[in-house]
Amino acid sequence: MFLLHLLSLLLICFASYSFLGWIIEVFYRSIKQGRFVNAGFLHGCFVPVYGVSAFSLILLDFYIGNQPVFLQFLFYAVLVSSVEYAVGVFSERVLHARLWDYSGEPFNLYGRVCLPFSIIWGGLGVLLTHIIHPFVWGKILLIASPYEYIAAVLLVLYFVYDFSVSISWTRKLGKSLEEEFERMKSFNYGEFQHLLNKGSHIVNTFESLREKVSGGVYKRLEEKFSKLLEENRKVLQITDPSDIDDVEYLGYVADILAHEEFQKTKLYKHHKKSIFDHALKVSYLSYKISKTVKLNAKDAARAGLLHDFFLYDWRNSDDPGRPVKHLHGFHHPKIALENSMRYFNLSELEKDIIVKHMWPLTPMLPKYRESFLITFLDKYVTLAELKEKSGAPPAAIQ
Numbered sequence: 001m002f003l004l005h006l007l008s009l010l011l012i013c014f015a016s017y018s019f020l021g022w023i024i025e026v027f028y029r030s031i032k033q034g035r036f037v038n039a040g041f042l043h044g045c046f047v048p049v050y051g052v053s054a055f056s057l058i059l060l061d062f063y064i065g066n067q068p069v070f071l072q073f074l075f076y077a078v079l080v081s082s083v084e085y086a087v088g089v090f091s092e093r094v095l096h097a098r099l100w101d102y103s104g105e106p107f108n109l110y111g112r113v114c115l116p117f118s119i120i121w122g123g124l125g126v127l128l129t130h131i132i133h134p135f136v137w138g139k140i141l142l143i144a145s146p147y148e149y150i151a152a153v154l155l156v157l158y159f160v161y162d163f164s165v166s167i168s169w170t171r172k173l174g175k176s177l178e179e180e181f182e183r184m185k186s187f188n189y190g191e192f193q194h195l196l197n198k199g200s201h202i203v204n205t206f207e208s209l210r211e212k213v214s215g216g217v218y219k220r221l222e223e224k225f226s227k228l229l230e231e232n233r234k235v236l237q238i239t240d241p242s243d244i245d246d247v248e249y250l251g252y253v254a255d256i257l258a259h260e261e262f263q264k265t266k267l268y269k270h271h272k273k274s275i276f277d278h279a280l281k282v283s284y285l286s287y288k289i290s291k292t293v294k295l296n297a298k299d300a301a302r303a304g305l306l307h308d309f310f311l312y313d314w315r316n317s318d319d320p321g322r323p324v325k326h327l328h329g330f331h332h333p334k335i336a337l338e339n340s341m342r343y344f345n346l347s348e349l350e351k352d353i354i355v356k357h358m359w360p361l362t363p364m365l366p367k368y369r370e371s372f373l374i375t376f377l378d379k380y381v382t383l384a385e386l387k388e389k390s391g392a393p394p395a396a397i398q
């Protein structure tokens with residue numbers, strides 16, 4: 001009975017540290033991504049790697065608790081980094097997904113651990129063993145019977161459920177990225193979208209995984225549309241609506257082109273020429289390809305035109321009312337959406353295209369295939385424009 005009692009208390013302790021870890025991760029990732037991020041691999045408010053690390057630290061504390069604090073700090077840093085490294089290898093090998101990536105950080109080992117974070121882990125280890133754990137364990141010991149058993153059973157049920165569900169679709173998602181892109185010749189959007197929707201929590205939370213997903217999506221779109229893009233290469237040369245003689249297209253976008261506020265996009269430099277020039281190319285190309293592959297050509301044309309509807313030069317730091325330069329990429333989709341909604345009636349599809357066109361820079365996953373298409377074409381047109389500037393001919397997206 002004593003053993004069962006102790007096990008229940010340890011489980012509550014493990015859940016407490018996993019919850020504390022979740023709070024730390026939410027703060028860190030939310031600040032980094034500029035929005036609320038439900039951090040961690042599980043759906044619930046727990047990051048178990050913190051629970052495992054805390055238990056390892058408490059265990060180690062039994063042996064080195066009487067050593068000088070600096071020595072404890074070193075041991076804790078090495079121990080937590082080892083746990084982090086092992087979980088990193090596990091997620092890459094078993095889940096086929098990289099859940100964090102320190103490649104850009106100094107003194108990193110295969111992107112799985114790095115010196116700055118090891119220093120943080122050492123500091124947190126000292127804090128945990130000296131202050132946090134005595135307090136938390138003291139509180140847990142106050143839990144009266146039979147509540148510790150009830151809590152333990154509920155926690156076991158929850159962890160088993162959440163782990164099995166999360167591991168299952170992370171594995172599927174990771175595998176599909178590694179294999180399906182290679183195997184499938186056609187862009188089987190329905191199947192892929194289904195998988196993405198199921199894994200959207202993880203894709204939205206983990207930047208490196210998002211970049212991997214988007215890289216795969218763009219690669220497939222490029223393969224699928226390479227012939228069409230080649231056929232429509234002339235669209236990259238248009239500079240004015242008068243270059244376009246497609247009556248259906250002009251009918252779809254006439255009110256936007258003629259609108260006084262939208263006309264102001266001609267005043268702001270974007271890539272080689274103006275926002276107007278860039279948006280017209282994205283819009284017409286999106287319309288042409290959507291029409292050929294039987295997507296919603298009207299909404300693609302309109303949202304393609306409105307996707308960069310912001311009225312400032314993002315390179316000019318003196319321009320009033322513009323976001324900080326390095327955050328322009330994050331903020332302008334929302335600004336474009338606000339401007340568009342102020343002057344035009346938008347469908348849900350058009351809204352999704354505009355507000356998510358910077359994915360994967362902005363985290364939320366595009367909802368419609370038109371949104372994916374225009375996100376891709378925006379990058380394709382941008383690359384073509386930037387290459388044109390340096391004298392090189394426009395080429396397919398890299």
Ligand SMILES: [Fe+2]
Pocket residue numbers: 307308332357358
């Ligand atoms: Fe944009």
Ligand SMILES: [Fe+2]
Pocket residue numbers: 278282307308378
């Ligand atoms: Fe754009």
